[in-house]
Amino acid sequence: MKIVLLAGGFGTRLSEYTKTIPKPMIHIDGKPLLLHIMQFYAKHGFKDFYIALGYKGHVIKKFFNKKFFDWNINLVETGKNTMTGGRLKRLKKHIGNETFMMTYGDGISNVNLKKLLKFHKKNKKLVTLTAVRPPARFGALKLKNHYVSYFKEKSKLDEGWINGGFFVMEPKFLNYIKNDDTYLEREPLEKACKKKQLMAYRHEGFWQCMDTKRDKDNLNKVLKKIKF
Numbered sequence: 001m002k003i004v005l006l007a008g009g010f011g012t013r014l015s016e017y018t019k020t021i022p023k024p025m026i027h028i029d030g031k032p033l034l035l036h037i038m039q040f041y042a043k044h045g046f047k048d049f050y051i052a053l054g055y056k057g058h059v060i061k062k063f064f065n066k067k068f069f070d071w072n073i074n075l076v077e078t079g080k081n082t083m084t085g086g087r088l089k090r091l092k093k094h095i096g097n098e099t100f101m102m103t104y105g106d107g108i109s110n111v112n113l114k115k116l117l118k119f120h121k122k123n124k125k126l127v128t129l130t131a132v133r134p135p136a137r138f139g140a141l142k143l144k145n146h147y148v149s150y151f152k153e154k155s156k157l158d159e160g161w162i163n164g165g166f167f168v169m170e171p172k173f174l175n176y177i178k179n180d181d182t183y184l185e186r187e188p189l190e191k192a193c194k195k196k197q198l199m200a201y202r203h204e205g206f207w208q209c210m211d212t213k214r215d216k217d218n219l220n221k222v223l224k225k226i227k228f
Contacts, residue, residue: 001048001117002095003041006087007034007105008054008078013211022056024105025063026216029223032063033210034105036223038071044113046101047071050094052078052087079180085188086180095171103165107209108219110226111166111201119201120168127173127192131200132164132207135218161200163189164207173197 011023018026024034038049053060053075064073076094078087088102099120101113111130120128163185176188192198206226210216 002100003049004102005051010055021059028219050074082180083183085177085182085184089177092174102167107165109207110205111203116201123199125199126170126197128168128199130164130166131161131202
């Protein structure tokens, strides 16, 4: 099964690192986050990778110019200013007519990929995303008049479900993507939702994205301990 990894964004919120390298190449526990993600897929038996390149793609090309294990790694230029949906659309000829997996190059999880795939095939819809609860950043308060009626310090359970990536998709979904300027998370997924073609696989376990330096520092601590 083909695994698409989106690795072309500018990563502006981590500009102290991304001035010289693309965001997925930021080192976590001694190696690029992108490599951690690929090793996670490979551990589940998925080793056919298609990496969508954009901003500073030459850094990723240089890193992967040597052979990595028994993986099949395809590096595809998808444009410096292309949006997430556009990058995926540009890979259409590489994807072909088979079910494929896709995720972002800046988030990692211990979701059970085999169960995710089984869930997708059972429901027979165009897209399945992994729904996760974001790590709690703030405490939760509920107010009644000027009194605090509820107080909970940093409870993960107070957070709603969000899109955690780790998608399974059918090639027909690419028809929902208009062009390079299309954000995957807007019209395409919204349209799939309206047509009841978007499923959510709930994952209660570990998930972490890397949007800020705080996220990066937290991932450094976590990935030293977690073995996927």
